[in-house]
Amino acid sequence: MRIHEAVKQAIETSGRIRRTSAVAINASRHAEIIPTNSYDACLLIIVSDEKPEKSCRCWNPTADDLMADDWEIITE
Numbered sequence: 001m002r003i004h005e006a007v008k009q010a011i012e013t014s015g016r017i018r019r020t021s022a023v024a025i026n027a028s029r030h031a032e033i034i035p036t037n038s039y040d041a042c043l044l045i046i047v048s049d050e051k052p053e054k055s056c057r058c059w060n061p062t063a064d065d066l067m068a069d070d071w072e073i074i075t076e
Contacts, residue, residue, distance in 0.1 A: 006071035015075035
């Protein structure tokens with residue numbers, strides 16, 4: 001799905017989003033994003049071996065991220 005669709009669903013379900021292509025490259029370590037409407041912007045979570053390892057605020061998407069259609073919702 002496209003990023004705007006994923007963000008809408010993630011906000012409705014209190015979920016996170018991630019790109020399936022990133023997980024396919026390295027399933028044990030990838031990024032997940034929590035979209036927000038706060039001044040902290042979108043929060044980036046680095047997931048390592050299925051556990052949150054670290055986070056930072058103000059995720060900056062690449063052009064490829066913005067054009068991709070492989071976004072998915074994570075609700076756990």
